[in-house]
Amino acid sequence: MVGAVSRFQTRRCTDPPCSLRFPVAADSSLGDRCPHCGGPTERLGDTYDTDDARDPSDAPPGPALEVLLDNIRSLRNVGAILRSADGVGVRHVHVAGFTPTPAHPKMAKTSLGAEASLAWTHHSDSLACAQALRDRGVELWALEGGPRSTPLFSAPRPAPGATICLVLGHEVSGVDPRLLDLCSGIVRIPMLGIKGSLNVAVAFGIAAYALRFDLRSG
Ligand SMILES: C[S@@+](CC[C@H](N)C(=O)[O-])C[C@H]1O[C@@H](n2cnc3c(N)ncnc32)[C@H](O)[C@@H]1O
DSSP: OOOEEEEEEEEEEOSTTTOOEEEEETTOSGGGBOTTTOOBEEEEEEEEEEEOOOOTTOOOOSOEEEEEEESOOOHHHHHHHHHHHHHHTOSEEEEETTOOOTTSTTTHHHHTTGGGGOOEEEESOHHHHHHHHHHTTOEEEEEOOSTTOEEGGGSOOOOTTOEEEEEEOBTTTBSOHHHHTTOSEEEEOOOOSSOSOOOHHHHHHHHHHHHHTTOOOO
16 A cells, blocks of 8 residues: 555544444544534544555556546536546546536545546537547447346456447436447446446446456356
């Protein structure tokens, strides 16, 4: 791991029916009162550092990744996607339609600075963007369910040196069907519960890491 980022302390509410145990920055007075009941608190143990998860030995064996965000409405979802994109080493973010761009004044609230590290372009028409990517040899893989999809974890391994662009769709209507037609693969993350889909940012995080780190079931 590289770089400790902050110091923290653990505190506990001294009001017995509450007894909430919680972390707070070591130099903050916010922990003097319990955030749950407002009662007095005490410090437990020594202050401690938190580490971040960067390690230069974590080289990804999988393909280079780009991502196409096709009309994703929520600033929070896009911010979360950008943070994961930075983490997994995405090479380019194609922002299409009404998707808020990394330059949106409120983006940093969710992406926490990751927005500044990423190469990106905006395209008013996601289809034109997808066609241009295909023309330069990028493989488009839509992240979507449906009868044409195959499970992500048993999808064919990309050819060595391939660049995959993951295509993500709108929170309600999903990936535009005409955009799906331009994709060479449609991959789904299996859903085992009562819901038919995941939050788009969560789906992106799972798929991007699975592809970059070649996580597969067989
Ligand atoms: C909430 S989903 C859209 C609605 C979805 N098509 C449905 O009918 O439930 C938003 C986007 O997240 C991604 N997504 C969410 N869950 C997924 C899953 N299980 N497999 C693949 N993609 C998923 C897709 O890109 C999808 O277009």
